[in-house]
Amino acid sequence: MKFELETHHRNTPDADLIADLKRVAIQLNKDKVTLDEYNDYGKYHSTTLTRRFGSWFKCLDLAGLKRTRSKLNIPNEELFENLMEVWTKLGRQPKYDDMFKPLSNFSSGTYEYRFGSWRKALESFVKYMNEGEIEVEPKSLKRKPTSGHKTKRNINYRLRFIVMRRDNFKCKNCGRSPATDSKIILHVDHKEAWANGGETVMDNLQTLCSVCNIGKSDLNLT
Numbered sequence: 001m002k003f004e005l006e007t008h009h010r011n012t013p014d015a016d017l018i019a020d021l022k023r024v025a026i027q028l029n030k031d032k033v034t035l036d037e038y039n040d041y042g043k044y045h046s047t048t049l050t051r052r053f054g055s056w057f058k059c060l061d062l063a064g065l066k067r068t069r070s071k072l073n074i075p076n077e078e079l080f081e082n083l084m085e086v087w088t089k090l091g092r093q094p095k096y097d098d099m100f101k102p103l104s105n106f107s108s109g110t111y112e113y114r115f116g117s118w119r120k121a122l123e124s125f126v127k128y129m130n131e132g133e134i135e136v137e138p139k140s141l142k143r144k145p146t147s148g149h150k151t152k153r154n155i156n157y158r159l160r161f162i163v164m165r166r167d168n169f170k171c172k173n174c175g176r177s178p179a180t181d182s183k184i185i186l187h188v189d190h191k192e193a194w195a196n197g198g199e200t201v202m203d204n205l206q207t208l209c210s211v212c213n214i215g216k217s218d219l220n221l222t
């Protein structure tokens with residue numbers, strides 16, 4: 001991390017700041033530059049540029065570069081959804097060292113940066129999942145779905161996660177889990193098929209592995 005006095009570059013012309021950003025892009029041979037990359041290779045600090053031009057996106061636009069998705073711009077919901085997917089794929093609570101592509105879209109560092117620590121990120125995630133609205137009841141009874149269902153067919157990701165957690169991330173049919181076999185993919189399935197009047201509620205949902213779920217679909221034509 002560079003130390004610099006804020007006033008130091010106050011008189012640097014706009015064009016010089018943008019030219020330096022372009023230079024870093026050329027040096028890295030990339031069409032976009034992240035804040036971290038600029039801080040490593042730039043002549044100034046990224047805050048000098050963002051203060052001058054308003055945002056990092058603005059700076060990139062002015063330099064004719066592509067916009068990077070800064071870790072500052074990722075909504076919490078997206079971080080939580082990714083964590084939910086990693087958790088589901090692993091069949092257990094993810095560890096700091098699990099958070100790499102292709103398993104995870106975001107690194108543990110991104111979570112640390114946002115929440116203060118990896119542990120705090122997990123705590124925020126659990127809080128979010130527990131507090132979140134789970135559509136086990138219809139939002140409005142006034143509008144009756146034409147199918148006669150009280151719930152929607154789609155199982156939102158929070159409900160999917162809660163069902164899998166209840167079932168210990170194991171297939172209810174064969175007992176296999178991604179925690180012990182990384183090839184296993186878990187699905188959440190309607191016990192009574194939605195097409196046959198089954199509702200999207202906890203009691204009518206179960207965790208199945210993709211193999212058992214496909215077997216079931218063949219029989220039930222759902």
Ligand SMILES: [Zn+2]
Pocket residue numbers: 171172173174175176208209210211212213
């Ligand atoms: Zn199975």
